[in-house]
Amino acid sequence: MKVLGISGSLRDASYNTKLLRAAAELLPHDVEFEQWDGLKAIPPYDEDDDVDPAPAPVAALRVAIAGADAVLFATPEYNASIPGVLKNALDWVSRPLRSNPLRNKPVAVIGASTGAFGAVWSQAELRKVLGTIGARVLEGDVAVGHVLTRFDEDGQLTDQQVIEQLEEVVLGLVEELSPVPAVLRATA
Ligand SMILES: Cc1cc2nc3c(=O)[nH]c(=O)nc-3n(C[C@H](O)[C@H](O)[C@H](O)COP(=O)(O)O)c2cc1C
Numbered sequence: 001m002k003v004l005g006i007s008g009s010l011r012d013a014s015y016n017t018k019l020l021r022a023a024a025e026l027l028p029h030d031v032e033f034e035q036w037d038g039l040k041a042i043p044p045y046d047e048d049d050d051v052d053p054a055p056a057p058v059a060a061l062r063v064a065i066a067g068a069d070a071v072l073f074a075t076p077e078y079n080a081s082i083p084g085v086l087k088n089a090l091d092w093v094s095r096p097l098r099s100n101p102l103r104n105k106p107v108a109v110i111g112a113s114t115g116a117f118g119a120v121w122s123q124a125e126l127r128k129v130l131g132t133i134g135a136r137v138l139e140g141d142v143a144v145g146h147v148l149t150r151f152d153e154d155g156q157l158t159d160q161q162v163i164e165q166l167e168e169v170v171l172g173l174v175e176e177l178s179p180v181p182a183v184l185r186a187t188a
Pocket of ligand 1: 009010011013014015016017076077078079080081112113114115116117118119
């Protein structure tokens, strides 16, 4: 079983990327986690370029999603919405609509921001976009506000409440994929 992590931030020191790493550590040992890091290479969506073969970075993203059983997104909030680069990548993935690799794929959305609300608007928009594309968007909420205070100097997530919320979401994702209760898998 494999979960692909996609961060909507390009920053090296991104808190959303760190949040994904923290989520990966909470997955049961038999679940593989791959952090996708090709966002910056995705070209601007142009329907004229959306041909076969697709641009190589787009093809690689489609293959990465197709090869995962579930996708965990962590998104920042830019001006109350999804970062343009993430939306752009999803526009590429969404075509063709009927056979895109996100169709029926279980996905979960988490997010962090330096403001008080933890990217809630961006997460809501991302869920809407993913649902439109045809993904199976799971419920569950991790909205990490004031994110500067939640990690230590080594980039480790230290906020116990956030860790528990994160665990609930990742185990929910695993349970969606497996009949074995995630809590048993986590302790196996
Ligand atoms: C262009 C831009 C717009 C932003 N807009 C918002 C916003 O609407 N709400 C918010 O809470 N934070 C906003 N922020 C602050 C981000 O929450 C903060 O930069 C966060 O650390 C980005 O996530 P990252 O650490 O994963 O890169 C904005 C930041 C940038 C660069």
